[in-house]
Amino acid sequence: MSSTTPITKAVIPAAGMGTRFLPATKAMPKEMLPVVDEPAIQYVVAEAADAGLDDILMITGQNKRAMEDHFDRAPALEATLRDKGDTKKLDAVQYATGLGDIHYVRQGQALGLGHAVLCGKQHVGNEPFAVLLGDDLIDARDTLLTTMLETQQRLGGSVIAVMEVPEENVSAYGVVDAGGQDKEPGAEVVPVHRLVEKPPVEEAPSNLAIIGRYVLHPAIFDELERTPPGKGGEIQLTDALQAMAAKPVEDGGGVHAVVFRGRRYDTGDKLSYIKAVVTLAVDREDLGPDLRTWLKEFASGL
Numbered sequence: 074m075s076s077t078t079p080i081t082k083a084v085i086p087a088a089g090m091g092t093r094f095l096p097a098t099k100a101m102p103k104e105m106l107p108v109v110d111e112p113a114i115q116y117v118v119a120e121a122a123d124a125g126l127d128d129i130l131m132i133t134g135q136n137k138r139a140m141e142d143h144f145d146r147a148p149a150l151e152a153t154l155r156d157k158g159d160t161k162k163l164d165a166v167q168y169a170t171g172l173g174d175i176h177y178v179r180q181g182q183a184l185g186l187g188h189a190v191l192c193g194k195q196h197v198g199n200e201p202f203a204v205l206l207g208d209d210l211i212d213a214r215d216t217l218l219t220t221m222l223e224t225q226q227r228l229g230g231s232v233i234a235v236m237e238v239p240e241e242n243v244s245a246y247g248v249v250d251a252g253g254q255d256k257e258p259g260a261e262v263v264p265v266h267r268l269v270e271k272p273p274v275e276e277a278p279s280n281l282a283i284i285g286r287y288v289l290h291p292a293i294f295d296e297l298e299r300t301p302p303g304k305g306g307e308i309q310l311t312d313a314l315q316a317m318a319a320k321p322v323e324d325g326g327g328v329h330a331v332v333f334r335g336r337r338y339d340t341g342d343k344l345s346y347i348k349a350v351v352t353l354a355v356d357r358e359d360l361g362p363d364l365r366t367w368l369k370e371f372a373s374g375l
């Protein structure tokens with residue numbers, strides 16, 4: 074069942090406790106950790122804006138202040154930079170405020186990603202919407218989200234993004250059983266039959282791991298309300314999607330996966346975060362040349 078109403082809303086869950094990054098995340102959300110010189114969440118908000126999603130709902134937790142301040146105007150700082158004639162820094166500071174219409178809702182308790190998405194029910198209403206995880210970055214040169222939005226509009230139901238990961242890593246992700254006869258010819262869009270959250274390696278249906286981008290049918294909200302705590306005692310979005318996969322498309326059911334083969338940077342754990350910062354810095358005109366030279370010297374001494 075295709076739809077022609079454009080999708081305009083994005084939900085960005087950023088209320089997790091970020092325990093893998095303690096103590097840095099004791100008083101600050103992990104989504105505010107700098108990736109080169111921008112907080113991780115700014116890349117995610119910019120990605121949503123680039124895909125035409127200008128109504129952004131952030132799900133925040135205890136430490137929401139830093140995120141609200143970051144996306145708000147900073148009159149005193151802006152005046153100082155203006156007085157100094159530092160237009161480059163002024164533009165950089167103002168960039169975050171112009172990215173869209175950003176709203177906040179608080180998830181009182183970190184009860185899981187599914188619960189965080191459910192907190193967006195009232196704001197989203199009865200229309201398909203995107204979910205972007207605030208600690209998962211997709212390179213701006215890749216157009217994953219746009220492909221996912223088009224796929225949802227064409228096929229209805231919900232759309233997830235998956236990536237091939239080494240088999241030994243599957244237990245860190247939701248994993249899907251996808252594809253088969255009804256696979257679209259030559260396309261990187263496959264129907265999803267089963268989704269399992271963080272399975273043991275020997276029980277994983279494949280090595281296709283769910284990554285942090287979703288375009289969901291609003292029927293997911295009723296499903297999330299019925300979803301009991303799953304893996305880790307948390308209300309899992311993967312479990313609600315498993316139920317949606319079994320439903321007919323006229324009830325908002327059906328799940329398709331876009332197989333992503335582009336550049337993704339996970340900033341949620343320490344090693345991946347360090348790799349993300351280095352990879353993105355090496356590509357920057359202002360830092361890349363010096364950093365490359367230094368990295369070669371550094372690596373030769375290891």
Ligand code: UTP
Pocket residue numbers: 086087088089090091092093094132180182183184185186188189206207208341
């Ligand atoms: P993660 O499982 O990666 O986040 O959730 P976490 O729980 O903060 O991480 P660790 O394992 O303790 O280090 C994926 C995304 O979902 C959000 C997180 O903020 C992150 O962006 N999330 C997770 C919520 O908003 N609420 C939750 O209850 C759980």
